[in-house]
Amino acid sequence: KQEVTQIPAALSVPEGENLVLNCSFTDSAIYNLQWFRQDPGKGLTSLLLIQSSQREQTSGRLNASLDKSSGRSTLYIAASQPGDSATYLCAPEETSGSRLTFGEGTQLTVNP
């Protein structure tokens, strides 16, 4: 059974800092991995999807890397802004291409 761990659980930084969120998963036989953000009481917004054959994916100030063999992914946020404050969730997808398994998330607060 896939288990996903995200570190740190919470992070508070001043505006403008670059930061790294970590995700580890126990079963490396994944199809892909997706990063989401969740604002309080809201749905999940997709940020990046990395296919299992890819090493990294970039979108604007976000860069996600994937080391499938070691069961790790990182989300790098450059020049953080208060609007980045949210919970960030990592979710690998099983080889069936069907089920996402979510971590507890990293709650990010960016202070102006």
Added chain:
Amino acid sequence: EPEVTQTPSHQVTQMGQEVILRCVPISNHLYFYWYRQILGQKVEFLVSFYNNEISEKSEIFDDQFSVERPDGSNFTLKIRSTKLEDSAMYFCASSEFMGGELFFGEGSRLTVL
């Protein structure tokens, strides 16, 4: 921009009542999902649906749950006899193809009293 829409946004029901949660996936998407999130806990997979049948379901998705695509646009989750522990936010999601990016709706909050 296309989005997944869910109704109702919040439903309060009595224990033992039937509840139907509705979702309109993105129009050209073929794979549909339900996930739930109990307050303060992880998002959990319930069921995936493709080609008018369930492709995969979790251990949570017992006989009290069912899904249906009654027409070309709606995707529903039915809970036959609600329990207190069914109180959660239920998220619908869709993807264009297997292994593709999942797009989630804003969720339906279910409160069982």
